[in-house]
Amino acid sequence: MKYQKFNEEIIQLVGGKNNIQAVVHCMTRLRFTLKDRSKADTEKLKAMDGIIDVVSNNVAYQIIIGTHVNDIYKEMVEMLGLDPNAAEGQPKEKKNFIKAALDVVSESMTPILEPIICAGLLAAFLSIVSLTGIISPESPTYQILDALRTAVFYFLPIFMAMSCAKRLGASPYLAVALAATVLSEQINGVEGLSVFGIPLPQITYANSFIPILLAVWFMGYVTKFVKKIVPNALQYFLSPLLIMLITLPATLIVFGPLGFYVGEGIIGFFNFLMNTIGSWFVMMLYSALQPFIIMLGAGNFIMPVVATMIASNGYDPAFISSCTISDIAVGGAMLGYFLRARKSQQKQLFGTVTLSAILGVTEPAIYGVFVKFRRPFIAVMIGGGLGGLFAGLTGVKAYSVAWGLFGLPSYIGQGDFKNLWLMVTSVIISFVASAIASYMLGIPSEDEDRTDQHETSTKTVGDSSLRSLPLGNVVSGEIIQLADVKDQAFSTGALGKGIGIVPVNNEIYSPVEGGVTVVFPTKHALGIKDVNGVELLIHIGIDTVELEGKYFELFIKQGDHVKKGQKIANVNFEKIKEAGYDPTTIIVITNTNAFLDVLPTQNKTVSMDDLLLNIVF
Template structure:
């Protein structure tokens, strides 16, 4: 058996045969369902020769192998005493921890809503700055009109939340918005003396809130599934929307509204006790130090609901938004330290770019593009962010608007609180400078694999007279381009599977980016491999975690071994249905043997058509 010793090590490092409930494979990775994940030695498994990376999330415990994973899997299930069919039948979905599931939902729901929140928060900051400097009077019509953007965004927050979380909770976005609009209407919002079916309703402010509408939309999703099951199909189009609204509104007013307020009050009480017992400084310090880890785990936005709750209840956030800003600036400082330390021009360009991005409040490119690879910047941010957060916590810095990042600093002077602004600026400077110095002193670790690749590349540089120097790869689908570092899958975003690009599709047809042989078609039809005559190995991965759809919504018409031409139709995909089931439709195209070539360069375009070049492989 070709991979026997390799599989023996994998079995040992995931906790032994007795710890494995099931194991299936995707296009590039083994997906384990483990009885106890704590028994798995993840770090040692990551270091195992032949393993690209290990990703542990709520989907599965995933060991990324590469495109030859099917061969590894075939031997692995044989060693485990399974067969491919029995393995598929025994596939067990792990149950989500309820708390983690709730936090995931909050984080995913807040992500699309952040855009209007950032706009309104930054506007509040600049208006505060303009009023302080006397450029605009608070009583002027101009100020009041511009400030209406901020007030409207937060007043109608339940509507944004309803639209954002409806699809994830199997509810109609339009019915969810209709319910949210009803809750914030003048006939219900903060109205006393209301009753329904003879039952008195408490006076509740639904504007600015988020927990009641999330609970209500969850109930709407459950009710939608139930009605589709029991209401005759010929009546569903007319009857289901009416039943959903007539049932959901009373249930929300009687149950979810009060529960949401209790939860909000409970969160406030918890942090009040924490503040009175230990001081909020410890939370500010820890969050500023460890935010990059939360972003890497996909939980970077979990603090947003907590910050919103603070602002709604207290008029300011004493913890999270200031800590997030300090952490972002510390990330920028760490990358500046690497920029100053780096000698290679490509590295300098990378560190300089991601440092500026983090300075503007977008840290994902730095975290996925540099932190995961070099790891030492995490330590620099823990030092710089921790010290900056400690100072902010001890001086009781308050964030008066839902805003973070460098551009939001003027908002800290709201209510004429100039000392608050000064303390925040000092905190940010501490975090930035300390992280810069720490990263510079920690240095850039030497990547042996990268060095070997560079040496090999120097030997294989084509001569000036060589006719073939590059191979262009066309887009596989029409859509909007997404940088690989921003894709919501760590195996791709870190570049572990090779360089490439992501495309958010606006068309249903997947076509061949280059001529060659179809080297693989995954049974669930969500991934296709192509090998060109030059030996370039291209992986087309349609959607994220869409292996779980088991081929639904995919109509793949090519088979393994087929010879194809550039632009030839490979598959037709119903992306609307994929999104309805809660999956990210982003199509990813990567060159899995990137290290065999001088470089793989993504095209600098915001959108592409199928005849547009999206990648260039330098031979």
């Protein structure tokens, strides 16, 4: 644990584990409910490195740490043996069943992409060395290397079991034991089996993931049930045995066949789609829209489909090829911007993200450029769509999971050079078309004007000309200088320079354009990072974390992109005051040290047309 020693010292100085009744956190501090506050050594806590201040009031015993408190809190509750959800007093979020299932699949696939990609690139390497005669396919060296490639997919259920077990509340070791059992030669693909007299269908578990995913999901519920009925003294001995005795037969009778038929259904659906409409449509659509899919956080949702298709057909007729075509199109769009840009800083940015996109890593381009300038999305839709259309019409196949330039050799397959050249042609089309489209669309003038305005807005101080960035207002009201705010974490300036406002209406607006970096579950605080790198914390009210979201209505969530002046929340400040809380809304620049100064407005009151802060750099 990164903060283990830090947390150990805090626990000791608040009176030990037995003195802690509960602990929660907000944006900047840990809030302890102590059985006996007199046991806490406040002065020693204040003297600790990493602690800004300690505040003891009617609300809680509060240790002010900073905006990284969430990481400290996670380790703290684990050390104390507490349930984070119960400790925070937050009900678990109820998700739509389909969304929850897709989240589990996506999150489980992410950790095992590493061996899958390794196997894909190894397949490409073996294709090249065998075709050039460097290594014969019959040689022991080739057979050993090929064993690594085939093993990754054959033992896919074991990788999946290990990846998803904790997420689904099961023991990773028992989950792996279950996966290894169904892959054994006594079960995998064997005909005529029965358990407790119940005949079992012939199921091949190798190269699959859905049966074991369903089985581990069931194992999670069995684990909770068994731990409730088995006495603590016998947990170590009896629990694993009972869990396996229940889960293994259920897997063979129910979840194995169910998962097998679900997998067959997935293959059947996409085969039907490609046989009726055509693979060209699927590839064109996905190649054009992949950047949007990545922005939605659903970039890995196709991996289970791809794994199933490769296991069933020996190749993927649509998605991996589309991923590569789209990635190269992103690189082409960034090259167009690189050629169009006039400023050295922009050229450096566009050049860097061009290279990473071509190599198959598009997130820097999408989040660093696409979100801000928007027009590259159109360029990729044009270039990626054309490349995907060509690949679909010519029947390009991906024989393994490998994308980007380094993955192109894997399209050779078993000597299928025609497939390789068709894929190379597809990515050239996508790259060139995207580059031309982005160059012709140009860098939006409004973004250049905004950048120019920020770079040329100056304040003269003595003989120096300093650039400044004005920030808009958050809420109309009466100005309070930060030093007068009744919260030491803010008034001391420890969290950064800023300002306070006593609101006169209930609407909260974004003072900048940027990305929402954090939204606290109780809705009383949120962070925004603007397009110039300014990091803001908007803290609505003092100690309002105790309201647990009551009287707050947010219109944004973490990851959203907001415009300057966009309405982001409604807050019933009258109800907050009636509940006994200070409604002062605080705005601080948490990365103040990155700038020369942060200058608050000198107005006594502000409306939504006024500027709130000036960032000098």
